[in-house]
Amino acid sequence: MKTKKSQININLTRAIAEAIGFNPNVYPHFDDNNLNSIDILECTDPLDKENRFFCTIGLSDIPVKILNEEQDFGVEIFIVAKKNNEFASRLLSSCSFFIGKDNWEARPGTVFNDLITLYDKNLEMKHIYFTEAFLWQDKLEQISSKIKEKNVLFLLAVPISESELSYKNKNGDEEFEKLLFLNNDIDLFDFNRKSVI
Secondary structure: OEOOOOHHHHHHHHHHHHHHOEEEEEEEEEOOOOOOEEEEEEEEOOOOOOEEEEEEEOHHHOOOEEOOEEOOOEEEEEEEEEOOOOOHHHHHHHHHHHHHHHOOOOOOOOEEOOOHHHOOOOOOEEEEEEEEOHHHHHHHHHHHHHOOOOOEEEEEEEEEEHHHHHHHHHHOHHHHHHHHHHHOOOOOOOOOOOOOO
16 A cells, blocks of 8 residues: 555645645655555644644545445545644554455444554553544545545544543444533544543
């Protein structure tokens, strides 16, 4: 899995950067064997310079598989973090490699178990939950409509705790998202936040 430096992905990078932040920077992340790579876009939050936005670039070149059936779309994934977070972009690249190399499913409601513990075992947040990238939904829909060459689904990776995962599994995605985003308005940028349960 190597992301392409195609004109489509260059255009995608520019469009995302212009839509969500400033001071864009794109750099490759490699897997442990240096055989596979994914480009990650980093931008500064225009509303708070202490926050950073990260997005995969080129992951959408790989069609998503759901129940082992190839779909007609690919995904790009966002994660947000505080400026002093040392592993958010590497965590995002790990998500990408599991999707691109190991065919893990990535769609709203999916959880990648224990992924955060690869980087910090002491955090209460342990898992990654995927939802639609609602922070920039209107802007991203406009980008998707302009990129005619491929279908892109934008996802947001949200760190969650063990007890939050149990709540999701018991009550379903809709109630889980109400709990996180409506009832508790969690700070998505804070990997050190306390579990809401």
